[in-house]
Amino acid sequence: MRRAILILVPYLWLLALFLVPFLIVLKISLSDAELSIPPYTPKLDLTAGWAGIKEFLAGLDFENFEFLTTDDLYWKAYLSSLQIAVISTVMSLLVGYPIAYGMANAPDHWRPTLMMLVILPFWTSFLIRVYSWMGILSTEGYLNQLLIGMGLISEPLTILNTNTAVYIGIVYTYLPFMILPVYSALERMDASLLEAAEDLGCSRITAFWLVTVPLSRNGIIAGCFLVFIPAIGEFVIPSLLGGSRTLMIGKVLWEEFFNNRDWPVASTVAVILLLILIIPIILFQRNEQKQREAEG
Amino acid sequence: MGQTEFEPWNDPQAKPLIQFRGVTKRFGDFTAIDNQSFDIFEQEFFALLGPSGCGKTTMMRMLAGFETPTEGTILLGGQDIAPIPPNRRAVNMMFQSYALFPHLTVWENIAFGLKRDRLDKESIKARVAEMLKLTRLEQFASRKPHQISGGQRQRVALARSLAKAPKLLLLDEPLGALDAKLRQDTQFELMDIQEKTGTTFVIVTHDQEEAMTVASRVAVMDHGRIVQADTPARIYEQPNSVYVADFIGEVTIIDGTATPEGDGYEITHAEGLPPLFVKTDKSFARGQACHLAIRPEKVAISAEKPDGRRNMLRGRILDIAYLGNISTYLVELPNGKIVKAQTANTRRLANRPFTWEDEVWLSWSDTAAVLLEG
Ligand SMILES: Nc1ncnc2c1ncn2[C@@H]1O[C@H](COP(=O)(O)OP(=O)(O)OP(=O)(O)O)[C@@H](O)[C@H]1O
Numbered sequence: 001m002r003r004a005i006l007i008l009v010p011y012l013w014l015l016a017l018f019l020v021p022f023l024i025v026l027k028i029s030l031s032d033a034e035l036s037i038p039p040y041t042p043k044l045d046l047t048a049g050w051a052g053i054k055e056f057l058a059g060l061d062f063e064n065f066e067f068l069t070t071d072d073l074y075w076k077a078y079l080s081s082l083q084i085a086v087i088s089t090v091m092s093l094l095v096g097y098p099i100a101y102g103m104a105n106a107p108d109h110w111r112p113t114l115m116m117l118v119i120l121p122f123w124t125s126f127l128i129r130v131y132s133w134m135g136i137l138s139t140e141g142y143l144n145q146l147l148i149g150m151g152l153i154s155e156p157l158t159i160l161n162t163n164t165a166v167y168i169g170i171v172y173t174y175l176p177f178m179i180l181p182v183y184s185a186l187e188r189m190d191a192s193l194l195e196a197a198e199d200l201g202c203s204r205i206t207a208f209w210l211v212t213v214p215l216s217r218n219g220i221i222a223g224c225f226l227v228f229i230p231a232i233g234e235f236v237i238p239s240l241l242g243g244s245r246t247l248m249i250g251k252v253l254w255e256e257f258f259n260n261r262d263w264p265v266a267s268t269v270a271v272i273l274l275l276i277l278i279i280p281i282i283l284f285q286r287n288e289q290k291q292r293e294a295e296g
Numbered sequence: 297m298g299q300t301e302f303e304p305w306n307d308p309q310a311k312p313l314i315q316f317r318g319v320t321k322r323f324g325d326f327t328a329i330d331n332q333s334f335d336i337f338e339q340e341f342f343a344l345l346g347p348s349g350c351g352k353t354t355m356m357r358m359l360a361g362f363e364t365p366t367e368g369t370i371l372l373g374g375q376d377i378a379p380i381p382p383n384r385r386a387v388n389m390m391f392q393s394y395a396l397f398p399h400l401t402v403w404e405n406i407a408f409g410l411k412r413d414r415l416d417k418e419s420i421k422a423r424v425a426e427m428l429k430l431t432r433l434e435q436f437a438s439r440k441p442h443q444i445s446g447g448q449r450q451r452v453a454l455a456r457s458l459a460k461a462p463k464l465l466l467l468d469e470p471l472g473a474l475d476a477k478l479r480q481d482t483q484f485e486l487m488d489i490q491e492k493t494g495t496t497f498v499i500v501t502h503d504q505e506e507a508m509t510v511a512s513r514v515a516v517m518d519h520g521r522i523v524q525a526d527t528p529a530r531i532y533e534q535p536n537s538v539y540v541a542d543f544i545g546e547v548t549i550i551d552g553t554a555t556p557e558g559d560g561y562e563i564t565h566a567e568g569l570p571p572l573f574v575k576t577d578k579s580f581a582r583g584q585a586c587h588l589a590i591r592p593e594k595v596a597i598s599a600e601k602p603d604g605r606r607n608m609l610r611g612r613i614l615d616i617a618y619l620g621n622i623s624t625y626l627v628e629l630p631n632g633k634i635v636k637a638q639t640a641n642t643r644r645l646a647n648r649p650f651t652w653e654d655e656v657w658l659s660w661s662d663t664a665a666v667l668l669e670g
């Protein structure tokens with residue numbers, strides 16, 4: 001009985017916080033836009049009883065999904081988000097792996113401090129940190145001042161309001177999500193494995209590729225998903241750091257919702273995004289599961 | 297060992313494979329190896345024996361290249377090995393912790409070193425198959441290390457280190473997790489491999505019997521020092537210190553003072569008991585404190601007073617340890633000292649001549665005991 005309750009609690013939690021909102025969004029995506037409050041139709045009228053439910057169900061259709069295929073703005077936004085998320089993920093890995101590696105190989109008494117430094121940015125509001133990047137990257141920003149001051153460039157670089165700024169923003173924001181799982185994988189690794197590899201004739205570099213990388217594989221995969229999944233739906237970073245030509249699905253969704261007040265189309269965009277994300281989320285879960293099994 | 301004496305350490309012409317020259321290793325201010333100089337010769341089976349933490353693994357790690365001596369040099373074939381990285385040394389090590397690659401199968405673990413040598417596929421396959429057969433791991437070839445038992449893991453580690461047939465093989469407690477039968481078989485396998493390939497082995501073990509069985513020489517270590525390095529027989533029969541005598545096998549140590557007498561010494565050890573006699577080449581001053589070490593199997597036990605022995609003591613049986621083939625008697629002398637005596641159980645247990653509380657005579661020959669300095 002206690003067991004059943006223990007299992008039930010997280011499921012109820014998921015039901016309340018994930019499944020119910022999702023069903024609501026799904027329902028709205030099947031509705032039609034209308035000038036009213038809330039701005040869609042049909043609305044479920046339970047006072048009318050069975051007939052009301054019937055009428056409600058008859059009002060639902062896939063028009064909005066069809067609509068998304070007619071306007072190439074949407075699939076372009078999905079593709080572009082995908083591209084930005086993939087590139088950001090790869091860059092996060094390239095930046096995060098060496099940091100995690102350095103942390104895992106640092107003397108024991110340093111590690112808590114280094115860990116602290118990685119987590120520290122979370123203590124400041126995300127929005128403020130993105131705003132400060134605007135200050136750094138803008139034409140008159142600190143970066144340009146520094147580079148001009150050092151005489152490296154004469155004209156200020158245009159970084160803010162380009163995709164580059166979006167990449168910088170995403171990599172910066174999600175870097176800890178890459179570092180922490182990779183670090184935890186590397187830290188768990190037994191140092192004598194590298195010695196064994198060297199003993200058997202590997203150079204340090206070969207030993208890194210043949211032993212360290214495969215053994216941190218699960219950390220890498222976890223880190224990549226943890227960056228990729230939020231990055232693809234990212235809204236704040238592209239709207240603050242990106243330019244008018246930065247196309248991301250998060251931004252499109254925002255505009256549909258708040259500028260056009262077209263809740264059904266916005267919901268459709270969200271549902272499709274979720275369907276796209278379900279694949280990597282399932283893969284991620286499978287990876288975690290496999291890792292747990294391997295560790296017995 | 298074999299028919300012809302293999303004793304290169306007695307041959308001044310013989311060139312050692314490994315030479316430790318004043319090697320000291322410190323970790324911070326802790327001295328793990330203390331100014332050691334010794335040689336290991338080609339085709340030797342050199343066993344390191346000693347209590348936990350005495351520096352055996354550290355010695356191995358310096359040979360493999362994972363630690364550099366704080367002072368002194370190690371020569372391999374006359375060449376200082378300090379600048380040679382581990383992957384360029386013709387040395388393979390079996391790690392005490394096994395250090396198996398968890399992401400690779402048993403087969404891939406064993407093949408790992410061979411692949412680094414860029415051997416062709418067929419010879420790698422053949423060699424791995426050979427190693428799997430040797431260590432009886434054929435059915436486990438495709439398992440990962442976490443899917444096999446501790447003893448099987450140890451065999452994988454052994455197979456992996458043997459696979460490359462190195463000039464020098466370092467085995468850090470290679471057989472500890474194996475059952476007695478498999479351990480004995482593997483010991484013979486190791487000796488066989490050694491005979492066939494001429495590989496030099498340095499082996500760490502906690503098992504004296506194992507050291508005695510396989511080793512050409514045994515080095516007994518204590519606190520970063522080799523106390524004695526000698527053939528198993530000499531280590532056993534002529535230990536150079538109480539520490540070695542006590543560490544290897546069973547022994548009774550009787551403290552006393554030496555008085556020269558004929559070709560040996562008379563040892564006064566207890567008031568009211570007759571002195572003991574030891575024939576020895578060693579020299580002691582009159583009245584010098586010394587220790588007499590006597591192995592239990594050299595002590596005869598009898599109900600009647602034996603004739604014609606200079607070393608005779610009377611005592612009472614305190615305890616009997618029955619070990620199957622032999623029995624060890626703990627005999628208490630009138631002064632409370634306990635002497636161990638061992639007899640082979642040639643008769644059935646029921647016919648055992650002595651039992652608890654029996655008064656018995658202990659005796660041994662003039663040459664049976666070893667006299668050691670205090
Ligand atoms: N990296 C290190 N840093 C500090 N001390 C060390 C280090 N490696 C070994 N020691 C110390 O050196 C001593 C010898 O260690 P070593 O591993 O050689 O012992 P051992 O004889 O192999 O023991 P065991 O039989 O338990 O394996 C120990 O006291 C150990 O604590």
Ligand SMILES: [Mg+2]
Binds near residue numbers: 352353354468
């Ligand atoms: Mg050890």
